[in-house]
Amino acid sequence: ERGRLLFAASVEFLKGVVAMAGLPPADRIEVCFAGRSNVGKSSLINALTNRKNLARASNTPGRTQEINYFTTEGGPYLVDLPGYGFAEAPVAVVKKWQALLKSYLSGRATLRRAFVLIDARHGIKAVDDEILTLLDRSAVTFQVVLTKVDKISMAEREKVIAQVKGALQKHPAAYPELVVTSSEKGEGIETLRTIIATLA
Numbered sequence: 619e620r621g622r623l624l625f626a627a628s629v630e631f632l633k634g635v636v637a638m639a640g641l642p643p644a645d646r647i648e649v650c651f652a653g654r655s656n657v658g659k660s661s662l663i664n665a666l667t668n669r670k671n672l673a674r675a676s677n678t679p680g681r682t683q684e685i686n687y688f689t690t691e692g693g694p695y696l697v698d699l700p701g702y703g704f705a706e707a708p709v710a711v712v713k714k715w716q717a718l719l720k721s722y723l724s725g726r727a728t729l730r731r732a733f734v735l736i737d738a739r740h741g742i743k744a745v746d747d748e749i750l751t752l753l754d755r756s757a758v759t760f761q762v763v764l765t766k767v768d769k770i771s772m773a774e775r776e777k778v779i780a781q782v783k784g785a786l787q788k789h790p791a792a793y794p795e796l797v798v799t800s801s802e803k804g805e806g807i808e809t810l811r812t813i814i815a816t817l818a
């Protein structure tokens with residue numbers, strides 16, 4: 619109920635940030651969303667916020683290296699981190715983004731939880747594991763959100779959940795419960811809203 623109410627109110631794009639100095643005042647808690655390019659992050663943020671295009675800006679070239687801030691009414695900032703694992707990105711761009719990500723994760727005291735999106739068809743890959751390790755080192759609690767579950771069978775679902783839970787055991791910052799979602803079908807969206815709304 620709290621989740622539904624929070625996201626029924628208006629969610630607005632605040633700004634795109636390219637350096638720590640550009641972060642908005644740390645005057646409320648925030649949650650961030652991370653995941654490889656194409657994992658379904660924009661779709662998930664749009665589903666959460668009942669918008670068709672809210673997170674589209676962050677997917678357009680030039681915006682992709684920005685940390686995008688969204689405000690909720692009376693709730694946390696929603697922070698859309700740039701997608702990672704994009705093979706074509708030039709080394710210099712990747713390095714700059716890694717440095718910003720590192721500073722952000724270790725320097726943002728109001729960051730309550732990172733949601734790391736994992737494609738349910740693929741499970742946790744090496745490139746995801748790097749981010750999870752960075753979250754461990756930064757002492758940021760993270761929770762895995764499986765995306766696109768509508769694309770797999772129930773048997774495959776059980777398998778990937780077991781794989782992910784196994785992989786999480788070596789990550790001290792991992793929250794043990796996964797959120798299983800499909801932005802397409804709406805599955806798990808209300809659950810995620812409630813989790814976000816009840817973080818304090």
Ligand code: GDP
Nearest residue numbers: 655656657658659660661766768769800801802
């Ligand atoms: P992003 O790069 O992580 O922001 O990924 P997008 O949200 O743009 O999604 C990448 C692709 O996956 C798009 O073609 C989406 O339509 C598709 N997609 C995203 N979420 C889902 C989902 O829950 N189910 C299905 N079947 N496709 C999805």
